[in-house]
Amino acid sequence: MKKTLNVIKIGGNVIDSSEKLHQFLLDFTALPGDKILIHGGGKVATELGVSLGVEAKMVEGRRITDIETLRVVTMVYAGLINKNMVAQLQARGCNAIGLSGADGNVIKAVKRPVKDIDWGFVGDLDQDSVSTETLGSLLNAGLVPVLCAITHDGDAQLLNTNADTIASAVAVAMSSQYETALIYCFEKRGVMRDVEDEDSLVAEIRMHEFDTLKNEGVVSGGMIPKLHNAFEAIKSGVAAVYIGKADELPQINGGNFGTRLIQ
Numbered sequence: 001m002k003k004t005l006n007v008i009k010i011g012g013n014v015i016d017s018s019e020k021l022h023q024f025l026l027d028f029t030a031l032p033g034d035k036i037l038i039h040g041g042g043k044v045a046t047e048l049g050v051s052l053g054v055e056a057k058m059v060e061g062r063r064i065t066d067i068e069t070l071r072v073v074t075m076v077y078a079g080l081i082n083k084n085m086v087a088q089l090q091a092r093g094c095n096a097i098g099l100s101g102a103d104g105n106v107i108k109a110v111k112r113p114v115k116d117i118d119w120g121f122v123g124d125l126d127q128d129s130v131s132t133e134t135l136g137s138l139l140n141a142g143l144v145p146v147l148c149a150i151t152h153d154g155d156a157q158l159l160n161t162n163a164d165t166i167a168s169a170v171a172v173a174m175s176s177q178y179e180t181a182l183i184y185c186f187e188k189r190g191v192m193r194d195v196e197d198e199d200s201l202v203a204e205i206r207m208h209e210f211d212t213l214k215n216e217g218v219v220s221g222g223m224i225p226k227l228h229n230a231f232e233a234i235k236s237g238v239a240a241v242y243i244g245k246a247d248e249l250p251q252i253n254g255g256n257f258g259t260r261l262i263q
């Protein structure tokens with residue numbers, strides 16, 4: 001029987017709040033078994049960019065990453081956020097190791113080709129992007145990998161890759177060795193029928209319902225690529241995928257967490 005692995009992604013709005021992040025890292029530490037944490041930090045990068053005179057340019061929730069922006073996101077994701085998170089995890093007894101995609105060649109990406117939009121230094125992933133050997137060795141050594149949204153192309157170029165996409169690709173790749181669950185944590189209870197109504201959680205979504213939810217306007221903005229990544233993971237062999245509230249992570253043990261996505 002395969003061992004189980006939880007691949008958990010934490011979103012930018014939680015990272016932006018030191019109290020919420022503190023609680024999330026406590027709950028993450030308490031989760032039993034093998035686990036990998038993937039973090040964004042888009043909100044902090046946007047705020048720091050403004051103070052450095054680098055305005056964010058976003059298209060459908062993705063950041064156009066020119067050379068100045070790449071410098072900012074590398075400092076923020078691979079430096080400030082990743083290292084603070086690792087230090088906080090260590091303080092709670094979780095033996096975390098913080099990595100960008102270049103460290104141990106853990107995530108290799110390809111610079112997105114210019115079509116309608118020039119995305120600059122944005123990296124796309126393929127089925128060979130994730131080094132399952134490196135991640136597997138770290139897990140076997142009792143370490144908890146903490147991955148940020150910075151990848152590399154193998155030719156000395158760092159790239160910016162959406163953290164939801166990294167989480168999905170890591171979960172898919174690790175499914176060959178582990179029974180893997182992919183858990184997206186953010187500030188809402190899950191996919192909501194009405195984002196303003198806390199009681200409107202959609203408990204389950206099947207793949208064929210995704211287009212209807214988009215067309216009805218129930219899901220919009222950053223939730224569209226998140227669901228797209230989530231369903232890609234299900235199609236590619238990830239055992240379970242959830243989207244839910246960071247505060248409610250402990251409920252994952254009973255499988256009663258946020259929105260469950262089903263094929």
Ligand SMILES: Nc1ncnc2c1ncn2[C@@H]1O[C@H](COP(=O)(O)OP(=O)(O)O)[C@@H](O)[C@H]1O
Binds near residue numbers: 219
């Ligand atoms: N139906 C929905 N349910 C929950 N959130 C939604 C929904 N539709 C759109 N959203 C928006 O999607 C956002 C999550 O996407 P994003 O900001 O990319 O997440 P993350 O913080 O994980 O990076 C939420 O903050 C919310 O504003």
Ligand SMILES: CC(=O)N[C@@H](CCC(=O)OP(=O)(O)O)C(=O)O
Binds near residue numbers: 042061062
């Ligand atoms: C290419 C691209 O869009 N990269 C993202 C990476 C960070 C991220 O995904 O952060 P959240 O999870 O907090 O949104 C960005 O720079 O915003």
